[in-house]
Amino acid sequence: MTATVTEIWRHPIKSHGREPLESVTLEAGKALPLDRLWAVAHERAAVVDGSVWASCGHFCRVAKIPALMAITTEHDGATGRMTLHHPDQESLVFDPDTDGDIFVAWVKRLVPEDTLQPVRLVRAQTQAFTDSAFPSVTLCNHASHRAVEQRAGRPLSHLRWRGNIWIDGLAPWEEFDWNDREVRIGKAVLRVRERTDRCKSTHSTPDTGTRDADVLGALDSWGHQDFSVRAEVIQGGPVTLGDEVARV
Incomplete structure (x- = not known):
């Protein structure tokens, strides 16, 4: 076969x-193009700015926040805007390079209070944030x-x-x-x-x-x-x- x-x-x-x-x-x-180009730094990842690769422990992820698994994505290559969907809240349309604060406010509603909180969306400048x-x-x-x-x-x-x-x-x-x-x-x-x-x-x-x-x-x-x-x-x-x- x-x-x-x-x-x-x-x-x-x-x-x-x-x-x-x-x-x-x-x-x-x-x-793979556009794969893991951005990552969500949590409150203890002060030094992560995207200039170098950083390991997964610096970021908010499904292992600690199960609700993130249900997010689906649509990226518009012409405008750079992204649409996120989740069954528990309204969809979000935003530009990940300019609307990081809007994104963080949206995703915080999926994060338990006793978990490290998202603080900023980081774009990889040299190497994607693969594991x-x-x-x-x-x-x-x-x-x-x-x-x-x-x-x-x-x-x-x-x-x-x-x-x-x-x-x-x-x-x-x-x-x-x-x-x-x-x-x-x-x-x-x-x-x-x-x-x-x-x-x-x-x-x-x-x-x-x-x-x-x-x-x-x-x-x-x-x-x-x-x-x-x-x-x-x-x-x-x-x-x-x-x-x-x-x-x-």
């Missing part, structure tokens, strides 16, 4: 929404997700993994065998650098932003808490739904 791209997702604001794409052009040495210290694209395997569903004993939305490129036609966990190997996806070539370690953000359902499943417990049954792999783009090119995926 030929492996193919089934879905492409970007997450313009780290942990604050997802947006589906039909195609994307990857660039060597960069994350890896290198600009990464996350590759996800539908067969591995189905295996997790079986261990969990219930259907689970695959969107809780917040991956970039979804692939079908592989064996379960086959993507783990790609470490340090090159993979051609459409016209782009990526080198898989590492497995993606997971946290409690995966326990939240994208439908409502509430915790509904012990996903880490399901992963523990395989002796790890990893899902998907992080890859570096080494040859840029377009990637479109339906494109073939193959090891080089």
